[in-house]
Amino acid sequence: MSSVKHSVSDALVITKRQLQQLVRVPEVLIFNTIQPVMFVLLFRYVFGGLGVGIPGGYVQLLMPGIFVQTVTFTLAATAQGLAQDMEKGLIDRFRSLPISRSAVVMGRTLGDGLLNIVVLVVMGVAGYIVGWRPTSSLLHIAAGFILLLFFGYALSWCGVFAGLISKDARVVANVSFLFTFPLTFLSNAFASTTTMPKPLQYFAEWNPVSTMVAATRQLFGFHNTFGVTAHSYPSEHPIVTSLFYMVVLMAIFMPLSVRRYKSANRR
Amino acid sequence: MIALLAYDGAMKSVIAENLVKTYRNGQVKALDNLSLDVEEGTVLGVLGPNGAGKTTTVRVLSTLLKPDSGHATVGGIDVVKDPKAVREIIGLSGQYAALDETLTGWDNLVMFGRLYHLSGEQARVRAKELLEQFSLTDSAHRPIKTFSGGMRRRLDLAASLIVRPKVLFLDEPTTGLDPRGRMEMWEVIQSLVKDGVTLLLTTQYLEEADQLADDIVVIDRGQVIARGSSDQLKAEVGGERLEIVVDESDIDAARAVIERIAGASSVVDQGLRKISAPVRAGTDSLIEVVRELDALKIHPLDLALKRPSLDDVFMSITGHAAEEAVDDSAEEPTKKKKGGRK
Numbered sequence: 001m002s003s004v005k006h007s008v009s010d011a012l013v014i015t016k017r018q019l020q021q022l023v024r025v026p027e028v029l030i031f032n033t034i035q036p037v038m039f040v041l042l043f044r045y046v047f048g049g050l051g052v053g054i055p056g057g058y059v060q061l062l063m064p065g066i067f068v069q070t071v072t073f074t075l076a077a078t079a080q081g082l083a084q085d086m087e088k089g090l091i092d093r094f095r096s097l098p099i100s101r102s103a104v105v106m107g108r109t110l111g112d113g114l115l116n117i118v119v120l121v122v123m124g125v126a127g128y129i130v131g132w133r134p135t136s137s138l139l140h141i142a143a144g145f146i147l148l149l150f151f152g153y154a155l156s157w158c159g160v161f162a163g164l165i166s167k168d169a170r171v172v173a174n175v176s177f178l179f180t181f182p183l184t185f186l187s188n189a190f191a192s193t194t195t196m197p198k199p200l201q202y203f204a205e206w207n208p209v210s211t212m213v214a215a216t217r218q219l220f221g222f223h224n225t226f227g228v229t230a231h232s233y234p235s236e237h238p239i240v241t242s243l244f245y246m247v248v249l250m251a252i253f254m255p256l257s258v259r260r261y262k263s264a265n266r267r
Numbered sequence: 268m269i270a271l272l273a274y275d276g277a278m279k280s281v282i283a284e285n286l287v288k289t290y291r292n293g294q295v296k297a298l299d300n301l302s303l304d305v306e307e308g309t310v311l312g313v314l315g316p317n318g319a320g321k322t323t324t325v326r327v328l329s330t331l332l333k334p335d336s337g338h339a340t341v342g343g344i345d346v347v348k349d350p351k352a353v354r355e356i357i358g359l360s361g362q363y364a365a366l367d368e369t370l371t372g373w374d375n376l377v378m379f380g381r382l383y384h385l386s387g388e389q390a391r392v393r394a395k396e397l398l399e400q401f402s403l404t405d406s407a408h409r410p411i412k413t414f415s416g417g418m419r420r421r422l423d424l425a426a427s428l429i430v431r432p433k434v435l436f437l438d439e440p441t442t443g444l445d446p447r448g449r450m451e452m453w454e455v456i457q458s459l460v461k462d463g464v465t466l467l468l469t470t471q472y473l474e475e476a477d478q479l480a481d482d483i484v485v486i487d488r489g490q491v492i493a494r495g496s497s498d499q500l501k502a503e504v505g506g507e508r509l510e511i512v513v514d515e516s517d518i519d520a521a522r523a524v525i526e527r528i529a530g531a532s533s534v535v536d537q538g539l540r541k542i543s544a545p546v547r548a549g550t551d552s553l554i555e556v557v558r559e560l561d562a563l564k565i566h567p568l569d570l571a572l573k574r575p576s577l578d579d580v581f582m583s584i585t586g587h588a589a590e591e592a593v594d595d596s597a598e599e600p601t602k603k604k605k606g607g608r609k
Binding site for chain 1: 326354357359362363365366369379382383384426
């Protein structure tokens with residue numbers, strides 16, 4: 001029993017360390033929030049004209065898209081953080097301590113999840129300022145944000161694995177970004193999937209980013225006009241499909257990451 | 268925990284038997300049947316050039332790496348079968364200061380204290396003690412990235428001492444430090460040794476092993492190639508040499524005296540006016556030489572009985588100088604193969 005208690009408290013120590021880092025180097029938090037807010041403003045005013053005929057305007061569909069895009073980037077952030085700890089030899093030290101094998105990766109993913117809360121709040125406020133108005137109940141809105149946090153959390157575990165197998169923080173950050181960035185555009189996040197070439201459309205419909213965007217749109221009370229014409233299973237059942245993806249990702253990457261951590265060797 | 272009683276009855280805190288570790292599917296042997304042990308309360312210096320297998324040895328003993336075969340215990344506990352119990356009693360400080368650089372020294376020590384399952388209060392008390400012990404109190408609340416190399420290493424060492432480990436592993440504790448940082452680190456380590464910590468220390472500096480270790484194993488290519496106290500190793504290489512510096516005009520006369528007493532030919536360095544010759548009777552020979560020179564009214568400017576340095580030891584055992592095999596990366600197997608060996 002005490003070992004379970006220790007696992008949790010050890011993980012929390014690691015999470016606390018990450019929060020302390022944010023206090024010591026506030027630039028990290030600032031840049032982490034500036035970028036998505038910038039995206040909100042750019043998309044809102046550059047593509048805002050696209051929203052002809054969308055109730056409430058383009059911004060209503062845009063905000064869920066940017067929320068999902070932002071939490072998707074958690075993958076790269078987690079990967080980079082862990083690769084840095086590997087490089088510095090910190091993982092070696094953690095591994096020489098009598099703590100549970102999951103504590104460090106648990107703590108890291110939790111810390112990145114908490115950071116996402118801050119980022120989502122800031123973005124939500126920015127979105128509100130530029131006209132985003134969810135029309136659903138508070139409960140649904142909360143559910144939307146919780147879904148976003150879980151999605152970020154699930155991707156964070158992919159990031160843990162990437163960070164542990166990589167030997168270079170900068171490389172892994174770039175590679176993760178190269179992987180996730182197109183994923184967020186080959187989706188319904190910013191434009192309708194039904195206008196894409198057929199093979200791309202097929203990919204975009206099943207893309208977890210699309211299902212997440214559709215799910216949050218639904219939870220925020222908007223009709224997902226960017227894909228509903230496809231009548232595919234994921235576009236009609238976005239919440240269920242998204243939850244399925246998250247469960248699968250975590251079922252694969254949690255054990256894989258913990259196993260990898262056990263034998264993580266620098267170089 | 269059952270402490271293992273070794274053959275001679277002394278308590279062995281660390282025992283490694285026939286450790287083998289290969290990289291790249293067996294192409295590179297980092298450890299090749301390596302065996303060593305450390306008696307409780309003593310310091311073992313593991314001496315070898317880069318790529319000899321020092322870090323791999325430490326990683327196996329500190330449970331970070333599983334050996335392919337062989338057997339090792341620390342404090343009587345098997346490192347492969349019960350790594351967690353081993354982690355409870357060891358401290359490890361690696362080649363790089365493994366700290367969170369964005370946090371302060373204080374933050375780091377408290378964090379590691381908490382990870383050793385001290386309460387918040389205990390962790391803070393211990394952090395304070397350690398910062399004082401390592402003369403880091405004044406810098407406690409500065410981020411580590413503003414620390415000098417020597418300060419980082421001291422803090423890193425402090426972090427490995429939080430729970431007063433039974434066995435401490437220091438992997439090249441002074442590599443990359445400037446002479447001052449090295450001296451400070453030596454002082455710190457010597458004070459730990461005085462307190463009776465059992466220490467396994469790796470180094471590529473022969474002087475360091477000489478200074479800090481009771482016993483030394485010399486390793487090369489994953490194997491122990493010599494073992495003994497510093498004195499024993501030196502004695503193995505050969506006897507002492509008498510070195511005398513005299514005025515230029517006295518060189519020939521002094522040389523005759525020295526060669527007669529030493530019973531061997533001498534080497535003269537004209538530039539330094541230094542005459543040196545191997546002697547068998549050590550200090551007796553020295554006294555005899557002084558007497559005879561005095562009778563001849565020759566006054567030595569400098570006079571010394573030199574024992575071989577560990578550099579000489581390394582040279583005579585491995586056939587290559589310690590520095591010769593040095594390359595940039597200790598643990599990079601591909602580079603290791605290219606290590607400057609004949």
